[in-house]
Amino acid sequence: MAIDESPSYFFSPWPDRLRHSAIILLAAGFALAVLVAFGGLSPILAGAVFVCIAAAALVPWRLHNAVTSREDVRGVNPVETAAVSAVVAGMPDPAVLLDRAGRVIHLNAAAAQLAPALRKNELAQFALRSPEIISALREAIATTESRRATYLDHVTVFGGTDKCMLMTFHDQTPLRRVEEMRADFVANASHELRTPLAALSGFIDTLQGPAKDDVRARERFLGIMHTQATRMARLIDDLLSLSRVELSAHVRPDTLVDLVPIIRQVADGLEPLARERQVSVNIDLPDGPVLIAGDREELLRLFENLIENALKYGASGGKVIVSLNSANSGEGAPEIRVTVRDFGPGIAPEHLPRLTERFYRVDVGDSRAQGGTGLGLSLVKHILNRHRGRLLIESVPKNGATFTAAFPQAKTPATV
Ligand code: ADP
Numbered sequence: 001m002a003i004d005e006s007p008s009y010f011f012s013p014w015p016d017r018l019r020h021s022a023i024i025l026l027a028a029g030f031a032l033a034v035l036v037a038f039g040g041l042s043p044i045l046a047g048a049v050f051v052c053i054a055a056a057a058l059v060p061w062r063l064h065n066a067v068t069s070r071e072d073v074r075g076v077n078p079v080e081t082a083a084v085s086a087v088v089a090g091m092p093d094p095a096v097l098l099d100r101a102g103r104v105i106h107l108n109a110a111a112a113q114l115a116p117a118l119r120k121n122e123l124a125q126f127a128l129r130s131p132e133i134i135s136a137l138r139e140a141i142a143t144t145e146s147r148r149a150t151y152l153d154h155v156t157v158f159g160g161t162d163k164c165m166l167m168t169f170h171d172q173t174p175l176r177r178v179e180e181m182r183a184d185f186v187a188n189a190s191h192e193l194r195t196p197l198a199a200l201s202g203f204i205d206t207l208q209g210p211a212k213d214d215v216r217a218r219e220r221f222l223g224i225m226h227t228q229a230t231r232m233a234r235l236i237d238d239l240l241s242l243s244r245v246e247l248s249a250h251v252r253p254d255t256l257v258d259l260v261p262i263i264r265q266v267a268d269g270l271e272p273l274a275r276e277r278q279v280s281v282n283i284d285l286p287d288g289p290v291l292i293a294g295d296r297e298e299l300l301r302l303f304e305n306l307i308e309n310a311l312k313y314g315a316s317g318g319k320v321i322v323s324l325n326s327a328n329s330g331e332g333a334p335e336i337r338v339t340v341r342d343f344g345p346g347i348a349p350e351h352l353p354r355l356t357e358r359f360y361r362v363d364v365g366d367s368r369a370q371g372g373t374g375l376g377l378s379l380v381k382h383i384l385n386r387h388r389g390r391l392l393i394e395s396v397p398k399n400g401a402t403f404t405a406a407f408p409q410a411k412t413p414a415t416v
Contacts (some may be wrong), residue, residue: 021057028053080105094169098124098160102141105164114154114169124167140165188359192235192373196228231371238375241301242358245382252388256410257296258289263322263338266303270311277315281307284323292336292407298383303338305376306403310342312370317343317400326409334409335389343400352393356381380405 018025032050035041041049085106088097094111096104102124111118117127128134133156136149140158147158153173159166203221211217267283274281303322310320321341329335347355347362354360359374361367367374377391380403384391388408395401 017058021054024057025050025054088166091168093171096124096167098137098165098167100141100144100160100163100165102137102165111167111169137167185358188374189235189239192359193232196232196235199228200225200232227371231368231373234371235373235375238373238379242375242379242382245298245379245386249382249386252386253293253295253298255293255295256291257294257299258291259294259299259324259336259338259407260285260288260290262296262299263303263324266300266307267322270304270307273308273311274320277311278318279311279315280319281311282319282321284321286324290324290336291410292387293410294387294407295383298386302380302383302405303340305380306338306340306405309376309403310340310344310401312372313366314342314344314400316345319343327406329390329406329408335406336409337404337406339402339404341400341402346397346399346401347393347395348397349395352395355393356391 028050032041032046036043036046084097088095088106089108091108092110094114095108096111096115096118097106099105104118104120104122104124104127107118107120115127115129117129118124119127125134125137128137130149130151132149132151136147136156136158139145140147140160144160144162146160149156150172153171153176155170155172157168157170159168203225207218207221211221263285264283267281270281307320307322314320319342321339323339323341325337325339327335327337351360351362355362356377358378360378361372361374364374381391384405384407390406392404392406393401394404
């Protein structure tokens with residue numbers, strides 16, 4: 001950050017120095033010539049005086065340079081250079097460079113946006129509103145040591161030297177949000193596990209105690225225990241699938257898979273549930289293969305969740321239609337769309353934006369009664385994200401729901 005004080009004049013070659021001193025030499029020569037002409041000075045003496053002046057002019061004095069560099073030090077603070085300004089401007093977080101008194105030397109656009117009252121050459125103490133930040137700034141001024149303050153999810157750090165201080169702000173809101181989400185997730189998952197676990201241990205107590213010799217009660221309780229154990233297993237299964245998909249979220253699947261047999265396999269697997277719920281499943285798929293870059297296991301999981309939801313929550317409609325089409329996305333990119341439509345009670349519009357949140361259910365009791373975990377659509381969204389696809393949900397209450405999984409069309413050799 002120090003300015004270049006190299007004495008260029010000092011090191012310049014003598015013809016340059018001669019050029020710099022030309023005016024002095026000319027003036028001296030002229031004055032001496034006049035004195036000689038009017039007899040005031042003998043030519044020899046005049047010649048000697050001129051040689052002295054010329055020698056003095058050509059001596060590599062640092063005088064000229066020393067003066068300018070002293071001016072630089074006095075007039076332009078080394079931290080006020082364009083280079084320092086560029087560094088501050090280029091910092092991604094809001095940053096303000098201050099002198100030791102707290103006067104603003106440079107600030108970047110992000111800092112100006114965060115604290116619009118900050119002005120160059122004015123004291124930052126008067127422009128900042130947070131008492132925490134102001135007192136940290138005062139301490140940094142007094143001690144020349146780094147200080148850190150937190151205000152409204154922003155961490156402010158002051159670091160400095162004996163000449164200047166750098167004040168940077170770091171927004172911790174996203175970090176905090178992730179922490180909150182993680183805490184919520186753990187709380188929800190524990191709660192979901194605790195409920196069936198409590199039921200299981202309750203029935204174990206009953207079977208060991210009052211219902212010890214009651215064969216009918218034992219049969220009934222064992223049936224309930226089986227359901228609860230299945231629910232726990234399903235929850236753990238969904239949690240593991242979710243964490244697996246999240247871990248590989250940034251790795252896009254690169255194997256080409258055919259969607260048609262995958263959808264058929266899922267529909268076949270869900271036939272017993274469809275029969276139990278008395279729902280007819282119409283499958284409308286093309287004859288030929290439909291290829292996308294995908295992960296087969298994840299796609300099985302995705303369609304299983306969508307079709308199973310339609311069978312569970314839309315059973316009253318008696319019919320589910322699964323179809324596959326190609327269409328163009330909003331941006332005009334070709335897409336493969338798999339649509340699962342049911343004719344059940346549908347979903348009220350206020351729930352639609354939240355359906356893919358973990359553990360979000362429209363009706364918790366209904367979901368639990370259906371063996372749901374509240375993680376299905378969240379998993380669907382994550383799988384689609386990994387496949388660079390998207391989930392579209394449309395619903396007219398009392399007239400069913402339509403869930404569409406849209407995938408970007410695979411770049412097969414023919415389409416590249
Ligand atoms: P769950 O394990 O509870 O089924 P999901 O994430 O799959 O969890 O679904 C979240 C909620 O969305 C469900 O609890 C249900 O209330 C609602 N839902 C999902 N699919 C449908 C549908 N086809 N019709 C009506 N509601 C649905």
